Amino acid sequence: MKSMWWAFWVVVALLLSATAVVSRVVYQTPAPPSSTALFESIKAMLLCLGGSGVILSTYFTAVNAFVQRRADIIQNTFHLLASWDDPHLFQARKLTRRAKETREDTSNNGLIEEIEKNEDLKNSVILVLNYFEHIHFSLITRRIDKRLFKRALGATVVDIIDRFMPFAKKQGDQVVADLIALKKLLQEE
Incomplete structure (x- = not known):
């Protein structure tokens, strides 16, 4: 279980790093005439954070499936022993x-x-x-x-x-x- 939390924090750190890099790159590129570089950078950051939410949701779903599978194996073992x-x-x-x-x-x-x-x-x-x-x-x-x-x-x-x-x-x-x-x-x- 500790490794799952360790992996979670690694994923969060990578997502935040990627968000920062994308925001900085967008800020440094010329903005369209109807916008500013800061506005485009904030848009890119919010899009990255939204995508991060999807990625983290998928991660938690996978972790929950793994934990549930392990619990089912233990339950099946006890059921067979009780039989x-x-x-x-x-x-x-x-x-x-x-x-x-x-x-x-x-x-x-x-x-x-x-x-x-x-x-x-x-x-x-x-x-x-x-x-x-x-x-x-x-x-x-x-x-x-x-x-x-x-x-x-x-x-x-x-x-x-x-x-x-x-x-x-x-x-x-x-x-x-x-x-x-x-x-x-x-x-x-």
């Missing part, structure tokens, strides 16, 4: 905790079988995979702040991707590709 606490995702998260505790005892086929035999659980796991796809697209379109998201849920998401990958492989190549891409995004510096 993680959705009750519909809770059942799948319970399974992942249980799977983490018994990972050595449960084979990939056992995990898939456990998910497949319970329709509610299967729907919850698919919902989690859809949530991860939403995260992936939000990251690649820069709709959310990657650094904040990684800090809050990055390791958890990577851990769950690893646990549900055997089930995801049954859902199709695109699901697997999206999960691998998301995992890579969350693990890179």
Whole structure:
């Protein structure tokens, strides 16, 4: 934000300098017979100041758009993080905790079988995979702040991707590709 104000004052200084130069040049050129050099110089200065108003208005519009975009990214990040606490995702998260505790005892086929035999659980796991796809697209379109998201849920998401990958492989190549891409995004510096 400080750099925006610094840039503002630089733009103001340049505009005032240009206004002074234009006014001086107009003052030094011969005025038309029906006017004076001072009057023409004042006219040129006022025209330059009017143009400066347009330029400064455009600058503030651009700065506001930048600030609003940044605020929207933060808001989207918080919204996506809050979605993680959705009750519909809770059942799948319970399974992942249980799977983490018994990972050595449960084979990939056992995990898939456990998910497949319970329709509610299967729907919850698919919902989690859809949530991860939403995260992936939000990251690649820069709709959310990657650094904040990684800090809050990055390791958890990577851990769950690893646990549900055997089930995801049954859902199709695109699901697997999206999960691998998301995992890579969350693990890179």
